[in-house]
Amino acid sequence: MSLLELDNVTLAFGGVKAVDRVSFAVEEGEVFALVGPNGAGKSTIFNLISRFYSPQEGDIRFDGHSILDLAPEDIADLGIARTFQNVELFEQATVLQNLLVGRHRHRRTRLWQDILFTPFVRREEVRHRIAVEKVIEFLELEPYREKYIQGLPYGVRKMVEMGRALAMEPRLILLDEPASGLSVEETQDIAFWIEDMRKLMGITVVMVEHDMNLVRDVSDRVLALADGRVLAVGTPREVQTDPRVIEAYLGPEEDVA
Amino acid sequence: MDALQLLVSGLANGCIYGLIALGFVLIYKATEAVNFAQGDMMMLGAFITLGLNNEAWLGLPFWLAVPLAIAVMAAIGYLLDALVLRRMFGQSQIAVVILTIALGFIARFIAGAIWGHEPQSLESPIAGMEVRVGGIVLGLDEVAVIVVTVVLTGVLYLFFSRTRLGLAMQATSQNQLAAYYMGIPVKRVHSLTWALAGAMAAIAGILFATKGAIDPNSGLLGIKAFAAAVIGGFGSLPGALLGGLIVGLVEPFSARYIAAGFSQIMPYLILLLILVFRPDGILAQVRQKKV
Amino acid sequence: MRIVFKTSHDADIRLWKHGAQLFWYLLLLAAAVALPLLLDDFMLGEATNVLVWAIAGMGLMLLVGHAGQASLGHAAWLALGAYADTLLQTRAGLPFLMSLPLAAVISGLVAALVTLPIMRLHGIYLAIATLALSVLTEDIIILAEPWTGGVSGLFAPDIEIFGINFNRYTNPDGLYWLVLAITVLITLGYANLLRAPTGRAFVAVRDSEISARAMGVHVARTKTLAFALSAAVTAVAGALMGHMAGVFNNETFNIVISIYLLMMIVIGGLGSIHGAFLGALVIGFLPQAIALLRSALAGALGIGSITIPGLETAIFGAILVAFLLFEPRGIYGRWIVIRTWFELFPFYRRDMFRRQRSYLKTERMR
Numbered sequence: 021m022s023l024l025e026l027d028n029v030t031l032a033f034g035g036v037k038a039v040d041r042v043s044f045a046v047e048e049g050e051v052f053a054l055v056g057p058n059g060a061g062k063s064t065i066f067n068l069i070s071r072f073y074s075p076q077e078g079d080i081r082f083d084g085h086s087i088l089d090l091a092p093e094d095i096a097d098l099g100i101a102r103t104f105q106n107v108e109l110f111e112q113a114t115v116l117q118n119l120l121v122g123r124h125r126h127r128r129t130r131l132w133q134d135i136l137f138t139p140f141v142r143r144e145e146v147r148h149r150i151a152v153e154k155v156i157e158f159l160e161l162e163p164y165r166e167k168y169i170q171g172l173p174y175g176v177r178k179m180v181e182m183g184r185a186l187a188m189e190p191r192l193i194l195l196d197e198p199a200s201g202l203s204v205e206e207t208q209d210i211a212f213w214i215e216d217m218r219k220l221m222g223i224t225v226v227m228v229e230h231d232m233n234l235v236r237d238v239s240d241r242v243l244a245l246a247d248g249r250v251l252a253v254g255t256p257r258e259v260q261t262d263p264r265v266i267e268a269y270l271g272p273e274e275d276v277a
Numbered sequence: 278m279d280a281l282q283l284l285v286s287g288l289a290n291g292c293i294y295g296l297i298a299l300g301f302v303l304i305y306k307a308t309e310a311v312n313f314a315q316g317d318m319m320m321l322g323a324f325i326t327l328g329l330n331n332e333a334w335l336g337l338p339f340w341l342a343v344p345l346a347i348a349v350m351a352a353i354g355y356l357l358d359a360l361v362l363r364r365m366f367g368q369s370q371i372a373v374v375i376l377t378i379a380l381g382f383i384a385r386f387i388a389g390a391i392w393g394h395e396p397q398s399l400e401s402p403i404a405g406m407e408v409r410v411g412g413i414v415l416g417l418d419e420v421a422v423i424v425v426t427v428v429l430t431g432v433l434y435l436f437f438s439r440t441r442l443g444l445a446m447q448a449t450s451q452n453q454l455a456a457y458y459m460g461i462p463v464k465r466v467h468s469l470t471w472a473l474a475g476a477m478a479a480i481a482g483i484l485f486a487t488k489g490a491i492d493p494n495s496g497l498l499g500i501k502a503f504a505a506a507v508i509g510g511f512g513s514l515p516g517a518l519l520g521g522l523i524v525g526l527v528e529p530f531s532a533r534y535i536a537a538g539f540s541q542i543m544p545y546l547i548l549l550l551i552l553v554f555r556p557d558g559i560l561a562q563v564r565q566k567k568v
Numbered sequence: 569m570r571i572v573f574k575t576s577h578d579a580d581i582r583l584w585k586h587g588a589q590l591f592w593y594l595l596l597l598a599a600a601v602a603l604p605l606l607l608d609d610f611m612l613g614e615a616t617n618v619l620v621w622a623i624a625g626m627g628l629m630l631l632v633g634h635a636g637q638a639s640l641g642h643a644a645w646l647a648l649g650a651y652a653d654t655l656l657q658t659r660a661g662l663p664f665l666m667s668l669p670l671a672a673v674i675s676g677l678v679a680a681l682v683t684l685p686i687m688r689l690h691g692i693y694l695a696i697a698t699l700a701l702s703v704l705t706e707d708i709i710i711l712a713e714p715w716t717g718g719v720s721g722l723f724a725p726d727i728e729i730f731g732i733n734f735n736r737y738t739n740p741d742g743l744y745w746l747v748l749a750i751t752v753l754i755t756l757g758y759a760n761l762l763r764a765p766t767g768r769a770f771v772a773v774r775d776s777e778i779s780a781r782a783m784g785v786h787v788a789r790t791k792t793l794a795f796a797l798s799a800a801v802t803a804v805a806g807a808l809m810g811h812m813a814g815v816f817n818n819e820t821f822n823i824v825i826s827i828y829l830l831m832m833i834v835i836g837g838l839g840s841i842h843g844a845f846l847g848a849l850v851i852g853f854l855p856q857a858i859a860l861l862r863s864a865l866a867g868a869l870g871i872g873s874i875t876i877p878g879l880e881t882a883i884f885g886a887i888l889v890a891f892l893l894f895e896p897r898g899i900y901g902r903w904i905v906i907r908t909w910f911e912l913f914p915f916y917r918r919d920m921f922r923r924q925r926s927y928l929k930t931e932r933m934r
Contacts, residue, residue, distance in 0.1 A: 072778070092782070093784055093785065093786045093787070095782070095784070096783055096784025097784055101782075102782050104778070104782075108776045108778055108779040109775070109779065110771055110774075110779070111775050112775055112839060113772075113775060116580070120768055121768050121771075121772045121780070121783050121785070122783055124765060124769060124772075124783050124784050124785055125783070125784040129764065129765060133764075134761055134764035134765060134767070135757045135760055135761055136757070137760035141764055142578075144765075145581050145763070145764070146577045146578075149577045149580060150577070184779075184783070188783065188784075311692055361889070361893065364893050365892065365893070368892070368896060369691075370691055371638045371691065371695060372834070372892055372896065374638075374692065374695060375827075375830060375831060375834055375888065375892070376888070376889060376892050378827050378831075378885075379831065379884075379886070379888040379889050381885075382881045382885035383882045383886060383889075385878055385881070385882070386876075386878040386879060386881065386882030386885075387882075389876075389877060390876060390878075394877060493878070497823075500703070500823070503696065503699075504696075504700065507693070511692075511693075538707060541703075541707050542704060542708075542711075545700040545703050545704050548696070548697075549686070549697060549700050549701070549704075552686060552693060552700075553685045556688075
């Protein structure tokens with residue numbers, strides 16, 4: 021059984037089909053990339069999985085169960101974490117607090133316990149902090165842990181967002197353009213981290229990415245989209261050499277770098 | 278009181294609410310600021326006219342005092358934007374709300390310090406006159422309020438559809454950035470919108486002080502007018518007038534047919550119902566944010 | 569700058585950042601406890617007043633400063649607290665120690681019920697709905713005359729705990745200490761909340777609803793909870809106000825009080841507990857400051873001291889305008905800047921605290 025399955029999913033805004041009968045399955049433990057030109061429907065697919073949008077047709081299954089009757093708030097509980105294309109952090113909070121919000125799905129304390137800050141809450145907080153410190157160490161965020169998000173450089177913000185998703189200890193992580201706006205060195209770091217996420221943490225990764233080098237380096241399989249439709253699925257090499265993909269995505273004359 | 282008289286006085290009140298609401302919506306559409314001081318600007322406009330016109334103060338002729346007061350209020354509106362509101366750019370809407378409420382407090386104090394706290398009426402040429410329509414006696418002041426509102430609505434319509442400034446205001450309200458790129462001086466258009474709202478407030482104030490008495494706390498009427506603007510659909514000019522008329526009519530009729538205390542409650546009950554079931558108002562124009 | 573070396577998770581969790589901070593807080597508390605020895609009865613009454621405003625301010629701060637939801641109608645919860653507390657004592661015969669927490673619980677539950685349908689409203693629309701609720705509360709008080717006494721109002725009995733009377737004139741010290749104890753308890757609860765998951769959920773909803781949802785935070789539930797807690801705390805302040813005023817009616821908690829409360833926390837500094845206290849100090853001592861200024865002016869100009877209605881409100885409004893234009897972060901925000909300047913001297917950079925989007929979000933994206 022696949023971890024995540026999209027089955028004939030269609031979503032139209034007005035008359036425009038943003039996602040048109042898209043089906044694919046992501047296996048547990050793989051790195052799966054969605055590629056395609058702007059407006060192909062990649063981020064829309066993420067928003068469908070996050071339940072911010074509801075498809076007009078088709079089904080989305082996680083771990084064999086349909087998620088269409090769940091609210092967006094319930095998706096995190098399944099162990100699905102995500103990042104956003106235009107980094108969405110809690111701006112007036114510190115890096116540490118942002119990461120701790122990622123622990124929300126592991127919360128076990130009740131309101132009255134929080135208000136009294138009972139020993140149980142203290143133990144829980146220590147537990148959350150141990151998990152978060154691991155993420156801080158992993159993503160090398162130590163210099164920023166007490167800093168407020170506002171005023172942090174863009175690259176760091178992207179790392180914090182990824183860290184917040186990892187703090188959830190998810191089974192599946194959706195990365196929306198993790199390398200966009202980053203330098204070459206930072207992009208290489210991302211490649212290592214994605215590898216580690218899969219190998220060390222056992223997290224399945226689905227990402228939207230324009231940087232074909234990164235996609236080729238880290239992904240097991242690639243799905244190419246154009247105008248909301250699936251063009252091809254396969255290994256990075258297969259997809260990159262698929263004539264339909266070259267035609268629609270890379271353009272007829274462009275050199276495949 | 279006869280139902281028709283109730284209707285006319287309700288319509289007259291509603292027109293004044295509508296005119297204040299129109300001021301709110303004008304400013305909101307153009308600048309996204311919510312001006313809670315619009316009611317106090319109405320009060321100030323009324324007092325300025327009264328101070329210029331009444332025998333007890335300057336005693337200028339009515340037809341000189343009115344345009345002067347409108348001009349003064351327009352200038353105040355312009356300056357408010359240029360000196361205060363413009364500096365709030367980038368801060369939250371609520372910050373602007375609190376700011377304008379504070380400005381209202383200050384306006385109320387100034388009016389009280391200059392003109393006192395006793396209710397006063399504007400000594401207009403039509404004060405106390407009556408008209409008879411088929412055996413029913415109506416106050417000329419109330420009829421005048423309705424007539425002036427209808428004329429003003431027509432003038433505003435022509436202003437927004439025919440004049441360069443009106444079109445510029447419309448463009449700015451729809452997309453500030455695009456308007457800026459098209460060479461519209463957005464900042465000046467904003468200030469001119471405030472000037473227009475100031476002038477509208479003056480007219481509403483003049484009408485209010487003609488048919489009733491004004492005191493520094495009359496500006497609190499603005500809250501009810503604000504409810505009217507939301508009922509009609511915040512961001513829609515016809516909606517503002519419609520909302521004003523609804524509130525104006527609901528008040529006397531609920532007092533008459535339900536219970537006296539209900540004239541106070543009904544506008545806010547309607548407001549809450551609208552907010553719960555149709556949050557964008559009767560004539561909605563707000564688009565949803567794209568995720 | 570002070571570098572804090574953290575060697576355990578407790579260093580992050582506890583309420584003070586370093587020993588010196590704990591020392592200052594304890595010193596402040598000691599000074600607060602010793603205050604009745606230093607002040608005359610009148611000034612002590614004012615100090616009690618400031619504490620009550622601070623409680624109300626914390627109630628609103630929780631909602632506006634931390635959960636990011638606007639309310640222009642918090643006087644409604646002051647009113648509910650005052651009426652519920654007094655009625656529970658006079659009609660149900662409950663002692664103060666039970667009526668006060670019950671009044672808070674009742675207000676919290678009512679707030680949760682009432683705000684449930686308006687919770688999906690955003691920004692300005694939510695503010696308007698709360699404004700309408702506040703206006704309606706005034707009218708409901710008049711309509712419910714058999715219970716509330718309508719326009720003639722209700723008499724609040726003296727606070728009595730185990731036979732000790734806390735009348736504001738016969739036992740001002742006792743009343744002050746009682747209010748101080750309540751204030752300290754609420755402050756601790758508030759601070760605890762902020763370092764626990766609930767507080768973080770509030771901040772998450774304030775700063776980005778969309779990512780809060782992606783993290784599994786139930787946005788509507790969190791907002792309702794914030795409203796309920798906020799109303800409960802505000803109701804405590806309202807009950808105390810009722811006891812201190814002795815008699816109150818529909819106009820005691822009018823719309824102007826709602827706006828005062830909001831202005832107070834903006835001046836104090838949104839987003840921090842300190843802001844609620846600083847704002848309360850301003851609102852509590854402003855009348856005294858104006859009176860002093862007025863008599864000084866009258867002395868200098870040789871005119872008799874005259875009372876000008878609305879002067880206080882206007883000056884308060886002017887202070888608010890000045891803060892919004894020149895220091896939107898409020899007194900506490902300014903204090904942080906000054907403190908950092910001294911700590912870093914001479915390495916402070918001008919843009920270190922460059923102005924950012926405020927806590928309450930703009931709706932310009934719509």
